[in-house]
């Protein structure tokens with residue numbers, strides 16, 4: 001295996017599958033199967049899930065809601081998604097722990113870095129819920145932050161696109177995929193990989209990012225084995 005410890009970031013929208021909103025159990029079960037394959041090989045897997053399939057702070061603010069209130073609702077949405085994935089992982093036979101940045105003692109542990117690392121060392125898949133616990137941030141930033149805290153080797157951003165392109169491949173047929181790109185090139189070309197806060201955190205801490213298509217079964221394993229199927233951002 002190419003990595004010892006990885007942080008997988010999944011967007012909330014990815015959990016919708018083909019549904020217009022909410023959580024598609026088929027998609028969640030597929031993710032659980034893919035994650036199990038990699039965890040069974042002894043790779044330590046930590047996961048951050050977004051909440052965009054349920055609630056986004058920025059969108060709610062546009063509708064007139066107080067931004068901080070709306071962001072806390074978004075963080076709660078990530079806990080719902082985390083619980084769905086935790087359930088699917090446990091059903092697939094993986095030991096998991098859900099650690100939340102906002103205390104919810106009945107359903108998950110509070111986030112404590114040393115405890116997270118210990119769970120990983122024991123072979124449990126760790127899910128980080130409630131983002132960073134702070135409004136005005138995103139789950140991409142939570143993913144970068146947690147990855148740095150637990151000293152992950154890489155942040156894997158699982159999307160429905162198979163990497164970073166010169167333009168949006170869903171809109172521009174001439175868009176070309178990068179196999180590898182530096183942090184500076186991403187800035188210069190104004191490419192959309194993660195929000196700036198998340199991206200800068202990775203760059204400053206020399207944490208590589210790989211963007212890849214998580215929706216194709218088996219891709220997560222290929223990435224864990226070091227196959228160049230997505231786009232690697234480093235340097």
Ligand code: UDP
Pocket residue numbers: 010011012013049050051052053055056057058070071072073074075077078130131132133134135136137138139140141142
């Ligand atoms: N959020 C937040 N702080 C965080 C992480 C998330 O306030 O540290 C809120 C924010 O309102 C965001 C929502 O939770 O819109 C859902 O997260 P995100 O948009 O990152 O989800 P994704 O786009 O990955 O589904």
